[in-house]
Amino acid sequence: MPTDSRDPFDDLRALIETLPVPSAPPTYTQREAALGLALMDLSLRLDHVPRVAEHLTLIDRGHMTRSVSVDVDLAAIADAQRRRIMAPAESLHGNALWIPISRYSRSDLAPVVVKDSTGEVVPRFTHRDSNRVTAAAFVRLLTMLIDAHRDVTVRDTVVHKLRHTHQRSRWLVEAALAELVTAGSLPETGVRTPLDYARLLASSADGREADARAVRDLALAGLDELWPADGRNGIRLPFAHLLSLACSQYMLIVLLDAAHPRRFLAWDAPLLPGRRPSAPLQRLAQSVLPVNREFVVEYETAIPRSVGAYHLTVEVNEEVNVRRFVLSSDVDDDFVQALTQDVEMLAEASAGAAPHRKLLELELQGIASRLAEIGRRRLTDLTSYRRYIAERHRSLGAEPANGGPPGMTGDEVVAALGRGDCTVPVLAAFAAHYSADGMRHLARGPLAGAALPALASGIRDYQLGHDITTDNDPREHGAHAHWRRPNVDLSPHSTQPVRAVAYLSLADEAPALIEGITRMVAGLVAVVLGIGTLLTGGLAWLYSGAVTPNSVPEQADAVVAVLLLVPGLLIARLDLPSTHSVLGQLRQFQRSLAFVSVAVTTGLAIAAGTVHTDLGITRAFQIGMAVLCLILVCCLLEFVARRARRRSAVSRSARLPRWLLATRSRSRRAYAPDAVFDARGEV
């Protein structure tokens, strides 16, 4: 993610140190700069994209295809902006506009073909052009920042020199910006320059002004002057963020006819490879224990903040069932983060000299009202989640509705919050008391003092800024979640994309392989039981250690044939999938059971063919029978585990908000997912 990447100013410095010093200014036109800035602005906000839909298809355990469709409304783009993004007039369509519709990571280099509703391919802006106008935009931005700097008219300052007398340094900064934007920067390593491979001797300090060293030094000083590290004017961080976005992502820009303002566009995004988090013990347990393994997929994406509706549909192989599908987004996270910081700040302030009583009351009222709002929102989420779970399994329906928490009094709620208990029922009760005017005087109450630090950690721990959207189209082999931007946006000024995680748990539901295997194992038990009983002339061999004389088969070939043919026929009837598919992963344990049971009967066949003592043959059949019974027990345990899994109300995932997990008594250890698909680089 761009926000986690290294400081792009380091890259800029590295390039300033190594690029050849230009002897003439760069040749970007004003039009290019205007186009670049307009495209950057539009692509960051995407106000003209009211709806986004994504369709995911899981093709195997590590790959996912993804097709994206967007609605575009050109009417949302102001006239002044349109003039800047207008394509040259020779276009056949009259007025045509370059419109950014998405951004995607530079690491995805597969070609993207964008089509409109008629299936016609829409022309695209090339990366080369896009890089050029973006570079022009940054050069223009630099000029604007220099021109508006307070020192620009003060002689002998760094900025004055850059602007008026020492232009080569400015050109060098401009060239470095252009190079960074064009070449891109890897988030992990940053830019590699020749300086990484050479050791230069420190030059003497009194170089001439024309020396490359002096030019570079002035350029570096210019960076510090224009984007001071102390951040007093706050420009460094936004500029760095903008630059890191520009050099880690491409804009997907298409040419659209201005005469048709409402358009529908669709494209197939590059194939998305999955990541498999390391969890060796969990994987081992899943393959060797009857735990009714689920295949858990997490899909991370980013939704532009201005998008009103976002649809996510998932399709899986017909033999795989979707057991749970939940989408969680951090749409309220900024709001909750500011709330937490307010509570922490007040806790600190109260620990020292307490603020004016009315000021404290205002702060507390502000905090309480926001907490109540969050409580209301999360309760809505929780209610819809419970309804979803109830629909999935009848036995889960009645419990939360009837057996909900007992009503809490105002004092109990405040006491619970003071302990850091910010579960949804407590917050809901708090919201009820707050809206019933039960919290009018907080400054004198218990919430004002020592309770604040615990409250802050409670709000933070329960991840109250994350919402939940459930599957609203519960089909067996697919799912659909419809996320809508809340009517009242709690962080209206934010333009950061909303990060969303879809949690998808896939399972092998009835008619499942385990049922077939159970029947097969039961059949094999019957065969072994039959042969054993006929050979020994009774059932005593099952429980007695005594050896029956003359139990060696007279026609060993026939017994061997039965023991080899019957399991062979049975296993051939089972549809055992390849291990690379999701189904193969789900049925790994069952397949092992089938193979072991066949191995047992094969072993018995070998014993029947080669062992000629009564003791040997009896013991072989006893061991074989015991192992087969054990396998049968495993099959039954698998049924029990499946039932338990189906009834599980909350999935054990680290990516689901903790408030959802904590609605059940205690939080449990989260399981690592089987595949994580990350499309956050694309917005």
Add this chain to the structure above:
Amino acid sequence: MERRTSRSSELATIAAEAAGADTSSVRLRLVHGPAGFTADGLSEPTADPPPPDLAQWPSDFWLFSVAGLAMCVSAWPAAATVFSEPFEVGTPLRTDRDDTHAYDGFSVPNPGFLNEPNRRIDALLTLNSTHWSPSYRDSLVTGAVLTRVCQLAVDRGRGPVVHLHSPVAPFVDQQISARGDGSHERLRDAIGPCVRLSVAVNPHEPTARLDFERGLVELAEEFGLGLKLNDRRFNRVPGEWFTIRGFDRERYRQVRARLFPETPMHLPKHAMIATVMGPARLGMAADVVARIRSSGAGVLAAALSSVRKIGFINLVVPLAEGADVAAPAWSGGWDDGLKLIAERGGLWDADGADHGDDGAFAGYKVALSQPMRCSFPQSSRRTGASVTGRVPYPLWLRWEIPNRTVGSPRLLAMVADNLGVYAEHTEVAYARARVGRGDLVRGRAKLVVLLTHAPRDVADAQAVLNEVAERVQERTLEQLTDMRWAGAARVRLRLSPRERWLTYSGMSA
């Protein structure tokens, strides 16, 4: 860890707005003159006009009128010219109207001033409980308070003053017995001796916010001022206030007498407008106000604002007794301007101390109006004069209108004309409009009306104002619809005697 920031997209937006091929600088026109001009026609620049299709439709419009003096700014995007300074201002130009001068200015875009995603703290400081009649001495106290407030915003809040106005409509809490269901608010005076300001603080620095608020409380306690902060409870709208402390008349008088014992206590007859302009920066207001105060000038009224990232500090400075009332309008650099302000408006022997480095003032320009006669309201609702009906009442206006249909000055003139049927005097006290997303002009204004038929009592005044506001709103909407331009359906306009019913954000008046 790097914090998530929305400012990068704000930076991109500002830069994109500023960097059109034909619009990479800002042209503006500032007008100073006696109150009452509608700005329609006056605000179009004569020298070096913007492209003809833009001239009528300023992208930004701002107006403030007080004590019989008015100032107005219109700004347009314009083609770049050869760069010599970040901000340039022309000589005063005479207009057709008496005593009214216009100043044409030019500025480079200023993308470094970012405050959009910040959290706003609004504060309302009460400097007196009577109607607005500031004496020379009061004007010095106002200057002192403004200096301290702006300094607090920078030092403690670490954020810029987004806007500051004085005088503004005072706000009085409703008594519990009269509160009803809380949907109404008490009838307010149009203007009162109050300072209303809005400071942008970083939402992720709550300590700075609390420090600033504590500083305000200390200031209010020191001067005996009343202090209200915007009600930050969820679901509360701007215009709702939370009272921190009430006005302490005795304390205020003591402080005033202690600080300025020699300064006369009568009303100034003449005043001039001093406008300081330059690329908006953090700390600009604090530096400028402090330096003007240290020149010995008082402040009758103040309006701080920024238009297209250009900071405007407008101060109405009372003319010193004995100063030349026929002094001409002037514009020029900071140092000369400060000397002229001290010469014309110096009331007391200030310390004249050096307030920081001179580099902070580089690039600021000053425009001084010629001295004008000032007038003050004779009465207010709170001084018991409401029964006579000669009380100016405020009406708040908010509008949204497609760009290049009806200009903001013309729209305000239409509303004022329509109000003329019911009021014997109408004045636009404050207006602000700018072109925003979706190519819509969004504007807000405060109008002051003196009703023709004196209402019998407060309840009657409320009823009459409601009716007038509603009728004028409908009439204006009808007129706009009759003009039959495309997009008439997108027009929104609302006039109300209650500020918070407009539920807009981020304005003050």
